Amino acid sequence: MSYPLDKRGLKMRQCLYCKANISEESVIDFCERCGKGVWGEKMFNTIIEKMESSREKGDI
């Protein structure tokens, strides 16, 4: 999957749902607001923690 580049040469990423810009650092492809809307705040936080811990281990 590729992303358009912004003027600094950084990859632009957008929320899958609302197209808001999201951080390149983000481990997810959607914004916090949409994530919480889809999963609820508690589940969303759990998903983020799992994604971040698996990224640190190099699983992604």
Ligand SMILES: [Zn+2]
């Ligand atoms: Zn969104």
